[in-house]
Amino acid sequence: MSDADVLALLRADLGERVDTTDASLEAARADKSGHASTGRPLAVVHAQSVDDVQATLRIASRTGTPVVTRGAGTGLAGGANAGPGEIALSLRRMDRILEVRPDDLIAVVEPGILNAELGRALAEHGLWWAPDPASRDISTVGGNIATGAGGLLCTKYGVVRDAVLGVDLVLADGRLLRLGHRTVKGVTGLDLTSLVIGSEGILGVVVGATLKLRRLIPGQVCTVAATFTDAGSAATACSAVTAAGLQPAIMELLDAASLAAIHALLSLAPPTPGAAQVTIQTDGPTAETDAAAIAAVLRAAGGTVAVSTDPAEGDRLLTIRRSLHPAMARLGTTLIEDVSVPRSELGSMFTRIAEIERRYGLVIPTVAHAGDGNLHPNFIFSGTEVPDIVWQAADELFHAALDLGGTLTGEHGIGVLKRRWLAEELGEDQWDLQRQIARVFDPQGILNPGKVFTP
Incomplete structure (x- = not known):
């Protein structure tokens, strides 16, 4: 069945919720990963109810038309990018x-x-x-x-x-x-x-x-800010906090390159060259006691530490952390990666990243959810196609995470960016079993084709 026939069926059932404007079709090609599909989808359906979703999928199933579901398009792995011959099914208006x-x-x-x-x-x-x-x-x-x-x-x-x-x-x-x-x-x-x-x-x-x-958690929030001479030392200090049995609500690490980019974005004074920053928050009735204990661990690990109970100061430091993605976007196209390692191996992973930077002549700004061992290395390049040297460096980085007992993705997903490595982590038997499970749910393979699994 032709695209025109599918569009006619969609419009007959869904009316003005079927959107074929240039702006909407172009937006549906990409997410926040910096990457886009090869072309525009045939339509964007702005579902407003469960009935709308069911109607769209019945038409898609009957005609064999692929469907890519989208929300706000903020994904970082290309998982919601819709391409030629596909229906982009937007759920953004279902927000009650x-x-x-x-x-x-x-x-x-x-x-x-x-x-x-x-x-x-x-x-x-x-x-x-x-x-x-x-x-x-x-x-x-x-x-x-x-x-x-x-x-x-x-x-x-x-x-x-x-x-x-x-x-x-x-x-x-x-x-x-x-x-x-x-x-x-x-x-x-x-x-x-x-x-x-x-x-x-x-x-x-x-x-x-x-x-x-x-x-809601009662009591005040305490913020601990610490700087270290390098990211490896900061990561080792964060691992020491976990090893000490202390439980912060937030523990974030920014390396020197990411910190410098964020300061530039926010028009802040340049940070100390090479220095890494750790931001920790504690909450609940024991927030102050916990913050003091964490500060002692960080100082023993070589950090310069400050503790604050001022909510404005805590918000300021977290705003810096949350500004990573727009800061990276100012530097160029970004391959935003997402690996996790055991928390005790966080320092080792930063060491491996530094080695990869030297070997390939790259700067890889990296942040970490240091409390759970989840790192976000960022590869910056020009244009829309990822250069071979970046893929080579990323390949080494992924294998480094796996070597340390980690995983390819902690929270961003596989999407299109990590399909080629998925079988390496899962093993062939589990990879094949997962594909079989997906086909039980979707025998025709029309839901988000080309994402996650690829031969």
């Missing part, structure tokens, strides 16, 4: 909070709601949803679920997988499943909710989520 139950500590939401919007609404009930990606002001809950997102607070409060009780999922043929539960405990059958979280749109379209909430 359907239910908040303070007594049960749950909320039911549509996938298009932004993290920050949800946070503000829940705060009125004395509640919050713990996942806290750096992109919280612009990323959607549905996108968080699709990628298995993490963020700054996951060192203490867990990742998205720890904060979702159930999802409503539309399959490729348009059927609606309600997975998971509303109870704290629930082990009926296989845990399909966990399977869907982090599946990057290849199993179905998440149209609703039952979220596990927390009550």
